[in-house]
Amino acid sequence: MTSSRRQWLRTAMATAGATWGAQAASAAAMAPQGAMAPGRLPLAPEPLPALRPRRLQPGDTIGLVSPANATYEREPLTLAVEALQAIGFKVKLGRHVQARYGQFAGTDAQRAGDINDFFAEDEVAGILALTGGSGCNRIVDKLNYALIRRKPKFFGGFSDLTSLLNAIHRQTGLITFHSPVASSEWNEFSLQHFKAVVMDAVPDLLVNPNDKGDSLVQATDRITTVRPGVARGRLVGGNLTVLASLAGSPYFPDCRGALLFLEDVNEYIYRLDRCLSTLRLAGALDALAGVVLGQFTRCGPGDGAYGTLTLDEVFDDYFLPLNVPVFRGAMIGHIRRKFTVPVGQMADMDAQAGTVRLLSSAVS
Template identity: 50%
Template sequence: MLSRRSLLKTAVLAPVIGAFQPPVSTVKPLRLKPGDTVGLACPAAPAYSREQVQVTIESLAALGLKTKLAPHFYDRYGYLAGHDADRAADLNALFADPTVHMVMAMHGGWGCARLLPLLDYDLMRRNPKLLIGYSDITALLLSIYAKTGLATLHGPEGAATWNAYTVDWFRRVLMNGEAVTFQNPAEKSDLLAQTKDRIWTIQSGTARGQLVGGNLTVLCHLVGSPYLPDWRGKLLFIEDVGEDVYSMDRMLTHLKLAGILGQVAGVVFGKCTRCDAGSGGYGSLTLEDVLTEHIGPLNIPAYAGAMIGHIADKFTIPLGINAELDATKGTIRLLESAVL
């Protein structure tokens, strides 16, 4: 006979877990090579600045890559880069185009979730290729991985800062196909101790599993939909921007109530840029308090501060790829290449 605790757990988890996709075999895209073409699309916010687009084209050219703009790239419909049907058609067309080797979002913003019912997942499954972005692009990364098994990539968008740090991880993961170990820089400058980009261990230990995650706000807004993957045994990574601490508390509570935090094998929290106490005012919980309270009791390896998020220096993290998380050292070690 089931215990009262088991019955309660089943009652809470069943409605939401039923919306998750069953486990699928990971499909790796082909690595990026000099001379390959990057298809640029705007699935969320519009491309407001043609100069910024040109900077992106020149940055990719410096890596030996060509660019191709999606047909509706410069469309605009209010705060969206054109109508939903057109933005979805652009993504479908780039995946179908044999001359395009990687699909890259120019911007995040908002709007990707509106496209999910309009995407041709069968087409994408038949034409697997690199898909990269972050922030609102999380909706595409998670849904396409969940529906097709394609290993997508949480990394720089077209409008990112293409500096040496970001480019190095991008090149090593996508072009060299290295099974890298992601670790924060350890520069102290002329200080006696490191003050920038520190990691802190929430719960020590190591765990292995497939990496899955992205922007916390976007992820939470997909809970209950059929566009999230199976979370069992996964290594969850999350980040966010511009959220008050109470909002982070609310979203982590959401993941807990939805049964997601109870299924993962490890957690990596990246950066929460401009995430202050805000309206919490004097006496507010800190972000450290919130992470400790929600993640600590899970008793799984977890650390915070990784170079993942709305920051200039960022990792390129593959979804669906097996990795080992070391929460004591603050590292994520890929156990396989993310590309073929």
């Protein structure tokens, strides 16, 4: 190809690119806000100011939704309702909480609709997921974020709910809650932390129980300091594989200056490695203030043999180069006793002590 021909191609491509950019900018300026997605707000370049939901009180009505998997038997729903009533709440079932579409609790429109409906209903003080599973990513772009921002209220759950917790906070600034789902075991530990954060409006201290039992050393619920230090930032995160699936979308959390908390269950180590690689390549690890690793339950090498990296090695590879405080073993994840972690709340972490302290109440 001659030099004149190459120059002509470069000029033509630059002209076409400039024309396309101008057309796209013009179209974006003229497009109505609603054209982006149902009720979605324009994504702010900086984190939105935190919106705190009203704290829950005995007698409040909780809207029970199933944004992910269907519940096939009647008893789990009955037990979940009775548990919430025992806490002191009234319970209102989403219209499709018992629906079924494949493995999901209804179609995408039905599951998203139940959430939107409950945010719109003044009678409902808060919204809690019945269970996790899969499918929340399918509806993350179907929530009415403009409505949620106008009528903020408690929204909680964990596992697959990671998508919705982070999307709601990212799009609206509303603090959401990585908490037990309604069908979780509401033991004393889980209930104590849920009440402290969501009902009593106190700046909770998230610290593992110190219980050796009759052993010489504590063998369960241990904290491991990966890199010592203290840090302050907004709490974001949740289930690692679900979070990684949001990378590159407008629903992924802003991780700049954040405390990233992660957990997972039933994943091979190589898959967790891949998810952390996704976060690294997306730039999510570049400017973290600190990392809190929860429980990685039944996450092993697969096939009964270590031909792969260990979890220790994977975490060291990704987190030690960041030069920020990191600890592992927090009571976050698919475990019986779990913290309630407010997504978007400012907190201090101490990697040596293995603690996270909320700086203020996450509810108003």
